[in-house]
Amino acid sequence: MIEDENNKLKYSDSPLILYPSIFSKELKIILNPFHHPLSVKLFDSRGNLVQNIFTGIVKKKKELTFNPRRKLSPGIYFITLNTDKEKVLRKVIYLGK
Numbered sequence: 001m002i003e004d005e006n007n008k009l010k011y012s013d014s015p016l017i018l019y020p021s022i023f024s025k026e027l028k029i030i031l032n033p034f035h036h037p038l039s040v041k042l043f044d045s046r047g048n049l050v051q052n053i054f055t056g057i058v059k060k061k062k063e064l065t066f067n068p069r070r071k072l073s074p075g076i077y078f079i080t081l082n083t084d085k086e087k088v089l090r091k092v093i094y095l096g097k
Contacts, residue, residue, distance in 0.1 A: 016040070016081040016088045024095040029053065029064040029079070038083040042066075045076045053079070068094070 015038075017030040029040065031054070040054040053066055074096035081088040 014088070015083075015086070016079070016090060018079060018090050018092060021091070022093040022095065024097060025067070027066040027092060029066055031058045031062045031064070031081070033060055034058050034083060036083050036085065038081060040064075041080050041082070043078045043080065045078070050077065072096070 015032050015034055017032075019028050019030075031038075031040070035057060037055070037057055039052065041052050042050045044050050050072070051068075051070075054062075054064060072094050074094055077092050077094055079090045079092060
């Protein structure tokens with residue numbers, strides 16, 4: 001996230017946007033264009049990989065809908081975006097279904 005001169009956050013400049021950050025059924029994931037391979041993964045609060053969400057190159061803005069494929073326990077999870085140039089980490093809270 002980047003602050004502008006009025007201290008307002010510009011989410012559109014972030015390579016990884018998640019909403020809502022507290023979810024029960026689905027989580028929207030927006031990936032901004034990045035012309036290098038990247039991966040988006042879900043980890044539990046202990047750092048264990050739960051699921052690979054996306055791997056590839058994003059040539060134009062991409063919106064994904066994440067619905068847990070397997071039963072997840074309610075709790076805190078982390079979504080990571082990894083590229084050869086940067087790593088982004090976001091926290092989400094899953095309330096369960």
